[in-house]
């Protein structure tokens with residue numbers, strides 16, 4: 001009892017633990033994340049990554065990603081400005097130190113949407129997040145979702161599906177993720193996501209009250 005109380009105090013002092021959301025492209029990470037950010041405004045903050053891919057219709061620079069050229073991104077990486085970076089489907093992606101600090105400075109739970117390479121690299125840092133994997137019901141359903149999303153060319157769809165099958169295999173590694181959520185029914189998956197984050201949500205809510 002005392003230890004539980006003590007560990008809660010310690011975590012509250014250290015600020016809320018960040019959250020890593022990972023899983024194949026098309027599994028539903030952004031959809032779940034947007035629901036979470038909307039319902040818990042003032043609790044979660046999104047770590048805005050950098051990418052060299054082009055913005056999609058409806059995406060906004062600085063909100064969804066920081067869209068940069070390869071040259072700018074490489075220079076920032078060389079300057080040590082990134083916690084992790086990876087190449088996915090031919091484009092560069094990365095989490096800058098500033099992106100995470102920006103969220104943590106507001107005492108919010110920092111959520112990172114990153115691929116499997118990012119997960120492995122974050123494991124080597126002292127960020128200590130909760131690792132959550134979002135998985136699709138099947139490869140067929142994943143392909144359907146990506147096609148229906150209408151964001152991908154034939155080429156990038158193929159690359160995403162190849163990466164997805166690797167991701168789904170690697171995700172089975174015991175202990176890699178704290179929670180694995182199957183996103184078949186969206187509301188059910190969202191319920192599981194909230195359940196996994198309940199303790200951290202309480203910490204933030206109690207800290208803001210005090």
Ligand SMILES: Nc1nc2c(ncn2[C@@H]2O[C@H](COP(=O)(O)OP(=O)(O)O)[C@@H](O)[C@H]2O)c(=O)[nH]1
Nearest residue numbers: 025026049086088093094095113114115117118
């Ligand atoms: N390692 C890493 N992966 C990222 C980062 N930002 C996004 N990603 C991942 O890059 C992949 C492609 O993202 P995106 O182009 O937005 O496509 P989508 O996931 O299909 O919507 C996804 O698996 C993201 O989780 C980042 O900063 N670091």
Ligand SMILES: Nc1ncnc2c1ncn2[C@@H]1O[C@H](COP(=O)(O)OP(=O)(O)O)[C@@H](O)[C@H]1O
Nearest residue numbers: 025026027028029030031145149183184185186
């Ligand atoms: N549970 C679900 N059932 C059906 N479609 C879904 C579900 N979750 C997400 N989608 C749809 O699948 C597509 C991919 O979801 P998205 O959130 O963009 O995935 P990710 O961010 O993991 O690439 C989107 O068009 C989204 O509306």
